Amino acid sequence: MEILLYGLxxxxxxxxxxFGFTLVYGISRLPNFAHGAIFVFTGFVxxxxxHKLNLPYYPAALLSLASAALxxxxxxxxxxxxxxxMNMNEIIATYAIxxxxxxxxxxxxxxGTTFTLPVFFEGVAFIGDVPIDYQRLMVxxxxxVMLAAVWxxxxxxxxxxxxxxxxxxxxxxxxxxxxxxxxxxxxxxxxSAMSGLAALVIFPLGSIVVEAGYNTLIFxxxxxxxxxxxSWGGTVLAAFVLGFLQVITVTYLATHFQMVVTLAAIxxxxxxxxxxxxxxxxxxxxxx
Amino acid sequence: xKSGLRKERIDRxxxxxxxxxxxxxxxxxxxxxxxxxxxxxxxxxxxxxxLHFFPYWQKVLLIVCIYALLSMAFDFLANYVGLVCxxxxxxxxVGGYGAALLSKSLHCSPFISIPLxxxxxxxxxxxxxxxxxxxxxxxxxxxxxMYPLFMTRIIEAFELFGGTNGMMDVAGFANPWLEQxxxxxxxxxxxxxxxxxxxxxxxxxxxxxxxxxxSVKASGINITFIKAQAIFYxxxxxCFAGAYLAHIYMWAGLSMxxxxxxxxxxxxxxxxxxGSLLGAVLGAILLVPLSEALRAFGPLRIVSYSLILTAVIVxxxxxxxxxxxxxxxxxxxxxxx
Amino acid sequence: xxxxxxxxxxxxxxxxxxxxxxxxxxxxxxxLGVIGPNGSGKTTLINCITGFIKATSGKxxxxxRNLCGLKPHKIVxxxxxxxxxxxxxxxxxxxxxxxxxxxxxxxARKTGGWRGGGRHGDRNIIALDLLEEVGFERESxxxxxxxxxxxxxxxxxxxxxxxxxxxxxxxxxxxxFSGLSMSEIASMVPLIEKLNKSGVTIIMIEHRLKELFKVxxxxxxxSYGDKIIEGTPAEVMANxxxxxxxxxx
Numbered sequence: 001m002e003i004l005l006y007g008l009x010x011x012x013x014x015x016x017x018x019f020g021f022t023l024v025y026g027i028s029r030l031p032n033f034a035h036g037a038i039f040v041f042t043g044f045v046x047x048x049x050x051h052k053l054n055l056p057y058y059p060a061a062l063l064s065l066a067s068a069a070l071x072x073x074x075x076x077x078x079x080x081x082x083x084x085x086m087n088m089n090e091i092i093a094t095y096a097i098x099x100x101x102x103x104x105x106x107x108x109x110x111x112g113t114t115f116t117l118p119v120f121f122e123g124v125a126f127i128g129d130v131p132i133d134y135q136r137l138m139v140x141x142x143x144x145v146m147l148a149a150v151w152x153x154x155x156x157x158x159x160x161x162x163x164x165x166x167x168x169x170x171x172x173x174x175x176x177x178x179x180x181x182x183x184x185x186x187x188x189x190x191x192s193a194m195s196g197l198a199a200l201v202i203f204p205l206g207s208i209v210v211e212a213g214y215n216t217l218i219f220x221x222x223x224x225x226x227x228x229x230x231s232w233g234g235t236v237l238a239a240f241v242l243g244f245l246q247v248i249t250v251t252y253l254a255t256h257f258q259m260v261v262t263l264a265a266i267x268x269x270x271x272x273x274x275x276x277x278x279x280x281x282x283x284x285x286x287x288x
Numbered sequence: 289x290k291s292g293l294r295k296e297r298i299d300r301x302x303x304x305x306x307x308x309x310x311x312x313x314x315x316x317x318x319x320x321x322x323x324x325x326x327x328x329x330x331x332x333x334x335x336x337x338x339l340h341f342f343p344y345w346q347k348v349l350l351i352v353c354i355y356a357l358l359s360m361a362f363d364f365l366a367n368y369v370g371l372v373c374x375x376x377x378x379x380x381x382v383g384g385y386g387a388a389l390l391s392k393s394l395h396c397s398p399f400i401s402i403p404l405x406x407x408x409x410x411x412x413x414x415x416x417x418x419x420x421x422x423x424x425x426x427x428x429x430x431x432x433x434m435y436p437l438f439m440t441r442i443i444e445a446f447e448l449f450g451g452t453n454g455m456m457d458v459a460g461f462a463n464p465w466l467e468q469x470x471x472x473x474x475x476x477x478x479x480x481x482x483x484x485x486x487x488x489x490x491x492x493x494x495x496x497x498x499x500x501x502x503s504v505k506a507s508g509i510n511i512t513f514i515k516a517q518a519i520f521y522x523x524x525x526x527c528f529a530g531a532y533l534a535h536i537y538m539w540a541g542l543s544m545x546x547x548x549x550x551x552x553x554x555x556x557x558x559x560x561x562x563g564s565l566l567g568a569v570l571g572a573i574l575l576v577p578l579s580e581a582l583r584a585f586g587p588l589r590i591v592s593y594s595l596i597l598t599a600v601i602v603x604x605x606x607x608x609x610x611x612x613x614x615x616x617x618x619x620x621x622x623x624x625x
Numbered sequence: 626x627x628x629x630x631x632x633x634x635x636x637x638x639x640x641x642x643x644x645x646x647x648x649x650x651x652x653x654x655x656x657l658g659v660i661g662p663n664g665s666g667k668t669t670l671i672n673c674i675t676g677f678i679k680a681t682s683g684k685x686x687x688x689x690r691n692l693c694g695l696k697p698h699k700i701v702x703x704x705x706x707x708x709x710x711x712x713x714x715x716x717x718x719x720x721x722x723x724x725x726x727x728x729x730x731x732x733a734r735k736t737g738g739w740r741g742g743g744r745h746g747d748r749n750i751i752a753l754d755l756l757e758e759v760g761f762e763r764e765s766x767x768x769x770x771x772x773x774x775x776x777x778x779x780x781x782x783x784x785x786x787x788x789x790x791x792x793x794x795x796x797x798x799x800x801x802f803s804g805l806s807m808s809e810i811a812s813m814v815p816l817i818e819k820l821n822k823s824g825v826t827i828i829m830i831e832h833r834l835k836e837l838f839k840v841x842x843x844x845x846x847x848s849y850g851d852k853i854i855e856g857t858p859a860e861v862m863a864n865x866x867x868x869x870x871x872x873x874x
Contacts, residue, residue, distance in 0.1 A: 025426075031426045031429075078602070079598060079601075079602050082602050083601060083602060087426060088366060088372045088429075089601050091372060091374070091426060091429045092372070092374075092554055092558070092597065092601060093597070093598050093601045093602065095374065095433075095551075096551070096554075096555075096593075096594040096595075096597040096598045096601075097594065097598050099547070099551060099590060099591075099594045100590070100591045100594035100595050100598070103587040103588070103590040103591045103594070104587075104591050106586075106587040107585070107586060107587040107588045107591060214437075214547075218433070218434060218437060221430045221433070221434070222434070224430075225427070225430060225431070229426065229427070254445065256441060256444050256445030257441075257445050258441075259437060259438065259441040260438065260441050260442055260445060263434055263437075263438040263441075266431065266434065267419055267420075267431075270419050270420060270423065270431070489725050489728075489729045489748060490729070492718065492722055492725045492726055492729070493725075493726050493729050495715065495717065495718065496715045496718070496723075496726045499714075499715040499716055499717055499718070500713045500714070500715055500716075502677070502709070502713055503709070503713040503714070503715065503726075503787070504726060505677070505696075505697040505698050505701075506675070506677075506697065506701060506706070506707055506709070506713075506787070507698075507701065507726050507727035507730050507732075507787060507790075507791065508698050508701030508702045508706075508727065508730040508731060508732040508733075508791055509698055509726070509727075509729070509730040509731070510696070510698045511698070
């Protein structure tokens with residue numbers, strides 16, 4: 001029961017972390033390696049707003065989300081736009097800018113475990129006889145809401161449909177008058193905001209540390225690799241697989257093994273199904 | 289940009305005749321070709337003598353060579369084979385731990401443990417990366433990014449090789465002159481050997497894989513095998529650098545898998561100009577002393593690297609070496625349209 | 626004794642059937658033409674035979690060996706070489722250096738390279754010989770130009786030369802005539818005939834029927850993944866289903 005519950009929480013954590021990345025890649029074929037940096041960035045911005053500018057929680061949270069989206073847009077406008085299509089440069093540039101962002105926080109003195117964000121609701125619930133705090137339940141709730149929102153957005157709104165169009169065939173979509181630059185900007189903003197949202201929900205469970213930036217990136221990438229990059233269904237499924245795998249590892253082995261198991265899962269996926277659990281044939285061509 | 293004019297570039301006569309053909313007629317032409325190479329070789333060989341009076345900078349010179357090796361490995365993989373490897377520190381760590389283990393268990397001199405660790409480490413890295421070889425582009429980059437982390441966690445989790453403390457008391461070099469010249473000469477040998485390899489037939493096949501792997505397959509060549517070979521060469525360089533580092537610091541530890549060893553070589557390659565290996569070396573010669581100067585600022589070092597790297601990529605910089613060699617090999621003049 | 630035998634070969638992409646139960650065989654030394662409208666599965670057929678795509682079911686037997694499940698490079702090394710419909714040169718290498726790569730491969734080394742000497746001879750010279758053979762002017766600059774800058778006609782020849790470098794027993798040409806001018810085709814036809822005379826078995830996939838019928842004595846037509854008919858060019862062209870497939874009537 002405990003494993004089930006905590007596995008569920010962990011899986012939704014991974015979904016929150018990875019979905020932004022997979023969204024951006026799925027729509028615009030942009031690997032946003034600054035994803036983890038934006039995650040940490042949002043956490044620190046929220047902290048700064050609350051503790052230095054003395055803003056109340058909700059405005060601070062909203063502003064930090066907006067700033068995350070803004071960072072995504074800026075990264076696209078000033079960096080990715082100019083090097084689009086050059087795969088290697090996209091990776092290196094976004095990775096470098098992410099590293100720069102994370103290390104800037106380290107340089108500014110945000111070290112150690114003194115930085116925390118408040119939880120939405122205090123308190124602990126009991127499900128069966130397993131104690132679980134409300135914040136962890138929040139993770140699941142926010143995850144479900146986000147997935148539902150994305151689903152509704154891409155199925156039923158004009159912009160959402162345009163995004164899906166671009167995702168399927170960029171050139172055809174461009175011929176139909178969908179602006180590829182605009183959608184990519186939008187995708188980056190959305191993806192970054194999702195990363196920010198993940199930060200706001202997940203950071204209260206622990207404290208904000210710079211290393212989380214790298215770990216988040218790694219976990220997001222891991223989920224995407226296992227699920228097949230850009231495949232949304234695959235991402236969700238992979239998040240569940242990895243989420244439960246991690247919790248089981250922590251329960252029966254040790255925390256250290258979390259990353260080991262994750263990586264082993266990736267390598268196993270690569271050998272068994274190179275296109276990921278849900279990768280399509282097209283992606284296989286691209287990958288292999 | 290002047291209106292009505294365009295810039296015309298013309299190869300210097302000697303360049304036109306000498307590309308790939310080594311029959312030259314006069315000392316002037318030979319020196320034109322050899323001067324840049326000699327500048328690098330002599331410069332590196334003389335550097336320890338000049339820096340003799342600045343012991344601190346002698347250490348920096350060693351680090352420059354280490355990073356030059358790593359940059360070459362990255363450049364070779366990225367621009368010759370088409371595999372972007374974000375985990376250069378994997379090679380360093382494997383080489384470093386390998387050398388430390390060898391030197392502590394066999395009690396042999398660094399001159400035996402380093403080559404052994406380099407070759408053994410390269411075999412290990414190649415085997416470890418074997419499952420990822422069919423991958424391309426983003427996918428390969430992602431997986432390689434994870435390898436060093438993987439190693440760190442494994443060492444932590446199993447408390448291998450001294451766990452988080454690392455392995456102390458690795459034998460150092462007895463003679464500082466030997467320490468420097470061995471590394472410098474090795475760097476030069478690796479540089480020219482790898483450049484030579486690139487124009488040999490194997491090198492052509494490797495380039496062919498980057499251009500068009502389907503066609504290489506249709507030529508009856510096992511591309512996984514060729515890629516594995518390329519990874520072996522690159523990791524040989526990386527592991528050599530790591531092994532050397534272990535003996536310089538007389539220590540091998542988890543920080544050998546750290547980010548610095550992955551990102552600085554990338555920055556050096558991009559700044560120096562990729563695709564020629566020389567550019568990577570040049571980049572390392574420029575960036576490493578800069579980083580030493582910034583050492584006092586801690587994390588700002590990495591920040592500045594990353595920013596320089598991004599800036600160069602975004603303005604589509606061709607890299608320093610490509611710019612210089614263009615100026616060296618070609619005339620430029622304005623021509624009316 | 627058939628050199629190549631394709632038995633019940635099928636390929637499905639998800640729900641789409643690209644090849645449905647294809648059967649044919651090939652005796653040594655003949656030229657087989659394969660025709661069919663766009664999207665009828667011709668290139669998929671080649672890809673299945675040469676191992677670039679795994680067939681869903683069926684068998685491909687070449688000289689008594691089943692090719693299904695082998696990696697592409699293994700199949701090449703048994704002597705089955707193919708050209709690509711969309712040419713795949715190494716754009717950043719000069720044309721003659723393009724041939725160094727197949728010459729470096731195990732097939733060329735084992736069979737002694739083109740006309741012997743592959744092991745010891747200078748590969749550059751062999752490459753230039755090969756290019757001359759397929760119609761590159763040896764004394765001109767063309768063989769030394771970057772492959773990326775060559776026009777279609779030369780690229781098609783380069784594809785052919787790449788296969789020749791491998792000393793094929795069975796050569797599969799995927800639309801070598803398409804995109805070429807009449808005079809270019811006229812110079813390609815004797816080349817293919819010459820190859821065939823020297824003992825190479827050839828499968829030609831082609832849209833240019835008139836030129837194809839000059840060289841191929843036997844033709845197979847496929848449409849929507851089904852084999853319609855096999856026979857002499859005259860028989861095939863007289864067939865109602867072929868007319869239907871081509872004219873859509």
